[in-house]
Amino acid sequence: MTTTQTHTALSQVIDLDRYPVDLLDSPRGRAMVEFCRASLAFEGACQLPGFLRPEAVRRLVAETQAKRDRAYRTDATHNVYFEDVPATAARDDTLSLLQHSSKSAIAWDLVDADSPLRLAYGSDELTGFLGRALGVAELHRYADPLGSASLMVFEEGDELGWHFDRSPFAVTVMVQPSARGGAYEYHHDLRGEDHENSEALRAAVRDDLPGRITLPNEPGTLSLFRGRHSLHRVTPVRGDQVRINAVLAYSERPGDRMNRLTQELFYGRSA
Numbered sequence: 136m137t138t139t140q141t142h143t144a145l146s147q148v149i150d151l152d153r154y155p156v157d158l159l160d161s162p163r164g165r166a167m168v169e170f171c172r173a174s175l176a177f178e179g180a181c182q183l184p185g186f187l188r189p190e191a192v193r194r195l196v197a198e199t200q201a202k203r204d205r206a207y208r209t210d211a212t213h214n215v216y217f218e219d220v221p222a223t224a225a226r227d228d229t230l231s232l233l234q235h236s237s238k239s240a241i242a243w244d245l246v247d248a249d250s251p252l253r254l255a256y257g258s259d260e261l262t263g264f265l266g267r268a269l270g271v272a273e274l275h276r277y278a279d280p281l282g283s284a285s286l287m288v289f290e291e292g293d294e295l296g297w298h299f300d301r302s303p304f305a306v307t308v309m310v311q312p313s314a315r316g317g318a319y320e321y322h323h324d325l326r327g328e329d330h331e332n333s334e335a336l337r338a339a340v341r342d343d344l345p346g347r348i349t350l351p352n353e354p355g356t357l358s359l360f361r362g363r364h365s366l367h368r369v370t371p372v373r374g375d376q377v378r379i380n381a382v383l384a385y386s387e388r389p390g391d392r393m394n395r396l397t398q399e400l401f402y403g404r405s406a
Contacts (some may be wrong), residue, residue: 142157144254145157145254145255145258145260147188147190147191148187148188148191148251148254148255149186149187149188149191149255149258149261150185150186150187150188153185153186154167154183154186154357155167156258156260156261156263156264157260159263159264159267167264167268168264168267168268171183171268171269171359172268172270174359175268175269175359175361178323178348179321179323179324179360179361179362179364179365180321180323180348180350180358180359180360180361181268181358181359181360182350182351182356182357182358182359183356183357183358184351184353184355184356185353185355185356186308186355186356186357187251187255187308187354187355187357188355189354189355191251191255191355192251192310192311192354192355194250194251195250195251195252195286195310195379195381196310196311196379198246198247198250198252198286199241199286199288199310199311199379202241202245202286203239203241203288203377205241205245206239206240206241206286206288207239207240207242207401207402207403207404208237208238208239209236209237209238209239209240209400209401210235210236210237211235211236211237212233212234212235213233213234213236213296213298214229214230214231214232214233214234215229215232215234215296215297215298215299215336215340215366216230216298216299217298217299217301218230220233227337229331229333229336229337232297232336232337232340234296234297234298234340234368235294235296236294236295236296236298237289237292237293237294238287238288238289238293238295239287239288239289239290239293240285240286240287240288240401240402241285241286241287241288242280242281242282242285242402243279243280243281243282243283243284243285244280244281244406246284246286252284252286252308252381253284255308256276256283256284256383257276262274262275262276262385265306265359265385268359269304269359271387272387273387273389274385274386274387275385275386275387275388275389275390275391276384276385277384277385277386277391277392278389278390278391278392279384279391279392279393279398280392280406281393281398281401281402281404281405281406282384282392282393282397282398282401282402283383283384284381284382284383284384285381285382285384285401286310286379286380286381287379287380287381287382288377288378288379289313289317289369289372289377289378289379290372290377291372291373291374291375292371292372293371293372293378294316294368294369294370294371294372295367295368295369296368297339297340297366297367297368298366298367298368299326299362299363299364299365299366299367300362300363300367301363302362302363303361303363304359304360304361304362304385305358305359305360305361305362305382306357306358306359306360306382306383306384306385307357307358307360307380307381307382307383308355308356308357308358308380308381308383309352309353309354309355309356309358309380310354310355310379310380310381311354311376311377311378311379312352312353312354312376312378313352313372313373313374313376313377313378314373314374314375314376315372315373315374316370316371316372316373316374317352317369317370317371317372317373317378318349318350318352318369318370319349319350319352319358319367319368319369320347320348320349320350320367320368320369320370321347321348321350321360321362321365321366321367321368322335322339322344322346322347322348322365322366322367323346323348323365324364324365325339325364325365325366326364326366327364328364336366339366340366352378
């Protein structure tokens, strides 16, 4: 495929007029990168609404609905560190703050060859933009056959309980919000490298801590989020319309992938 053909194909999925990920050294490209860096520095999140074109979003909704019977469902209780609670943990320990998470995942190897997700995720232009926006010297797409990019489905009652991420950043695309519920909420920089801020953490889990931020759920929005220190959740989905979002995995190391245990945990199989 020629450079012109690649640009044309990518422009059918990503609104390159509004978000010139292919022209990062242009004035608009530099402004876009600076906007993302400033947003991440200010409140730990950056949202780019309308990043995916409406037709690409419609195709992803249809693809997801067609493959729901092949999605792997998880339903688990965990603490805010996404770990089992140690038997030795005291009742008032932050390790004992139990949360519930449930969802279904459509793995990367099930995504159509001509899917908008595959075209966007596989583009060097998007990867290069994300690396600059996140301030990462080298950013690489995952080499994982299951977890490189996934479609996550939240049905009635599904949620992600309060938690911190282990990775320094997350990249997602909202495909379809739920009719009600399914809100993405977080407390920016609730903990630090040298402190857990335990009292505030307990208050946040009780919904007693002010300053909670809720991000919009507009279809087609690309979101960058730093969740290692920011407590966050997806509230329970209500209504018949499922919540669908795509999770795009990247690493600072080339060839990175999940281990066998993690693949089986998230996708019910290994590859």
